[in-house]
Amino acid sequence: MYLMYVDESGDPGILDESCDATAQPSIHYILTGLIVADVDWKEYLSALVEIRRNLRRVYGYPIRDELKGSELINPRDNEALRTLNRQKRTELYYDFLNSMTLRLNRARVLNVHVNKAQPKYHATTDSSNIEEWAWKCFIQRFENFLKKDGSQTGIIFADDTNEVKIRRLLRTMRHYNPIPRKYGNTYSAPVANIIEDPVMRDSKQSYFVQVSDMIAHSLYRKLYPKGGYRRYNVDRLFDLVDPVLLKQASVTDSQGIVHL
Structure with missing residues (x-):
């Protein structure tokens, strides 16, 4: 069995040109899932605890405090991170991902x-479409992974999100799941390997969900680089996780990122 821990970067809101820039939703929406085999779970939890202890020893970051990628870049109200300068926070980010x-x-x-500015899906005024379409593709890629690994089963653990929508979507996909054919039309491939409803977790209480948060934000920084951060190589952080990326998830992206 495989456990997938999910977090997101950005939000699923639709861009609205009539709104003030400060009221706009994010230009991006990213879902990241850390897929762990049940036989590796205990070993990996111990590894994450050791990694966090090392961060406390080197950077003074409390082992029980939540680790969020966005706060490492802009600490805002995070007192533990505000004591570190930008270079040190970037080094902490690097050390964690590495x-x-x-x-x-x-x-x-x-x-x-x-990418909401240049989406590849059919956008409407319904802001929920982005979230549903992204999750549908996300669930399907996890299902594909499970089938290719000897028809394994899997379960989803996600940071607190739109639980009702995601639960209904997965239940629907178990009965009716139209998949586009290469040359038009669709065929139904009901989801069979993902068991149970998605389980919502408070990211503060899950080191695994925090890993997904850190990776999701590093992907955002890679895809939408900002000049002031390039001197610290923030846009290159995501490449540290290249060895563990699920590259077969996409045939059009060398790192397996599914772009919608």
Whole structure:
């Protein structure tokens, strides 16, 4: 069995040109899932605890505090991070992703990215469409992974999100799941390998969900680089996890990122 821990970067709101820039939703929406085999779970949890202890020793970051990628870049009200300058926070980010990739080397990371300014899906005024379409593709890629690994079963653990919508979507996909054919039309391929409803977790209480948060934000920084951060190589952080990326998730992206 495989457990997939999911977090997101950005939000699923539709861009509205009539709104003030400060009221606009994010230009992106990213879903990231850390896929862990049940036989590796205990070993990987111990590894994450050791990694966090090392961050406390080197950077003074409390082991029980939640680790969020966005706060490492802009600490805002995070007092523990505000004591570190930008260079040190970037080094902490680097050390975490590098250590995670080395210690959780049999895990796989699935990424789905929506660029709202240049979407590849059919957008409407219903802001829920972005979330539903992204999750549908996300669930399907996890299902594909499970089938290719000897028809394994899997379960989804997600940071607190739109639980009702995601639960209904997965239940629907178990009965009716139209898949586009290469040359038009669709065929139904009901989801069979993902068991139970998605389980919602408070990211503060899950090191695994925090890993997904860190990777999701690093992907955002890679896809939408900002000049002031390039001197610290923030846009290159995501490449540290390249060895564990689920590259078969996309045939058009070398790192397996599914762009919608």
